[in-house]
Amino acid sequence: xxxxxxxxxxxxxxxxxxxxxxxxxxxxxxxxxxxxxxxxxxxxxxxxxxxxxxxxxxxxxxxxxxxxxxxxxxxxxxxxxxxxxxxxxxxxxxxxxxxxxxxxxxxxxxxxxxxxxxxxxxxxxxxxxxxxxxxxxxxxxxxxxxxxxxxxxxxxxxxxxxxxxxxxxxxxxxxxxxxxxxxxxxxxxxxxxxxxxxxxxxxxxxxxxxxxxxxxxxxxxxxxxxxxxxxxxxxxxxxxxxxxxxxxxxxxxxxxxxxxxxxxxxxxxxxxxxxxxxxxxxxxxxxxxxxxxxxxxxxxxxxxxxxxxxxxxxxxxxxxxxxxxxxxx
Numbered sequence: 001x002x003x004x005x006x007x008x009x010x011x012x013x014x015x016x017x018x019x020x021x022x023x024x025x026x027x028x029x030x031x032x033x034x035x036x037x038x039x040x041x042x043x044x045x046x047x048x049x050x051x052x053x054x055x056x057x058x059x060x061x062x063x064x065x066x067x068x069x070x071x072x073x074x075x076x077x078x079x080x081x082x083x084x085x086x087x088x089x090x091x092x093x094x095x096x097x098x099x100x101x102x103x104x105x106x107x108x109x110x111x112x113x114x115x116x117x118x119x120x121x122x123x124x125x126x127x128x129x130x131x132x133x134x135x136x137x138x139x140x141x142x143x144x145x146x147x148x149x150x151x152x153x154x155x156x157x158x159x160x161x162x163x164x165x166x167x168x169x170x171x172x173x174x175x176x177x178x179x180x181x182x183x184x185x186x187x188x189x190x191x192x193x194x195x196x197x198x199x200x201x202x203x204x205x206x207x208x209x210x211x212x213x214x215x216x217x218x219x220x221x222x223x224x225x226x227x228x229x230x231x232x233x234x235x236x237x238x239x240x241x242x243x244x245x246x247x248x249x250x251x252x253x254x255x256x257x258x259x260x261x262x263x264x265x266x267x268x269x270x271x272x273x274x275x276x277x278x279x280x281x282x283x284x285x286x287x288x289x290x291x292x293x294x295x296x297x298x299x300x301x302x303x304x305x306x307x308x309x310x311x312x313x314x315x316x317x318x319x320x321x322x323x324x325x326x327x328x329x
Contacts, residue, residue: 032064034087035163040068043079050083063164074154082149082159093138094164097147098194099157101130102229111157112150118143129315132193184226187304195298195305198232199225205234211243211290214264214271231298231305238295238306243328245290253278259320262289273310274320292328 036057041050055066066084073080088095099111113134114125118141124134149159185197202223209216220233236242249270250263260279263272283289296312298305313321 031087031089031093032062032163032165035066035161036064038066038084038086040066040159041083042068042071043081043083045074045076045079047079053082060164063162065160065162068157068159070156070158072154072156073151080150080152082157084147084161086145086147086161086163087143088138088145088163089142091138092165095136095138095145096133096162096164097135097149097160098131098133099128099149099159101155101157109151109153109155111155111159112148114148114150116146116148117141118145120146129193131195132191133188189299189302191299196223196226196228196230197304198223198230201225202230202234203232206237208235208240208242211245213246214244215267217242217244218266218271231307233295233306233308236295236306238297238303240295242293242295242308243290244293245288248283248285248287248289251280251283251285253280257320275323276320277322279323290328291326293326 036055036059038055040053040055042053043050053068053071056069057067058065068082071082072078073082086095095115097113097115099113101109101111110127110129112125113128115123115134115136117123123136123145126134128134147161149157151157184199187195187197189195202225212220220235221229221231223230223232223234233240233242246264248262249265250261252261252263253259254261255278257274258278259274259276260283261272261274262283263270265271291310294309295306296309297303298307298312307315310321310326
């Protein structure tokens with residue numbers, strides 16, 4: 001078997017969230033009830049005004065999670081910021097904030113998450129990757145805190161906060177869908193990110209192809225049973241080589257960043273990969289290109305989560321890689 005989750009049993013028994021969701025009226029404090037009623041606000045393009053977005057809500061016995069649903073920023077209608085105002089009125093409340101994007105952008109794109117206290121002082125402000133969580137244990141000053149999600153690029157994001165009645169960050173907990181049903185287990189790593197464990201059906205597929213396209217690569221990370229993307233390539237394991245061959249749909253050099261953007265077909269959409277330097281004299285639209293990539297651990301010393309080496313490099317360096325390291329004839 002590709003993945004063995006026996007080691008998770010003890011963690012799950014100790015740290016899993018309560019299985020059954022509760023109604024907001026049954027939430028364990030007025031602060032959670034208020035958090036559930038907090039409305040998201042989305043900036044309008046070229047304006048100082050915002051429009052309201054009704055939250056998607058999930059409840060537990062002592063927590064409430066609020067989300068925006070998918071919103072595209074900087075699309076001509078929406079501006080660059082999504083925000084929420086949250087009343088944090090007592091000690092021992094634990095706030096988590098994070099954002100999610102689609103697979104085509106989850107490894108390379110980031111959004112700035114900012115938390116302001118009632119005095120408008122910055123509690124934290126960080127450029128965060130897909131699913132990377134920022135956390136805050138409540139303390140004075142108490143009152144209305146403001147959460148800001150900001151991205152100056154045209155991208156889609158699902159933004160979230162979760163307010164809990166205790167300040168213990170769990171290692172393994174349960175993941176819930178929008179209806180409050182448990183859909184799987186989540187590992188909260190020391191790097192601040194959350195990782196969904198793949199379903200058994202996904203993790204044990206292992207039907208590798210000698211060569212795949214970018215569209216096929218996208219399917220490798222989508223867990224059909226869970227209905228979400230995971231850090232697990234369905235048909236490959238750590239140490240395997242993944243050969244991707246596809247036709248270049250677009251190529252463009254960014255002189256300011258000294259990077260070249262390659263565009264490839266990705267299902268009904270497209271995916272872009274950036275490489276260092278001006279490569280427009282070596283490659284052209286319509287040309288076939290082949291990459292030789294390796295499956296590596298996403299977290300050092302943990303084989304439950306895997307990623308391609310090129311994506312790991314981008315995650316760690318936040319810079320475009322050299323194409324020579326990965327391209328083959």
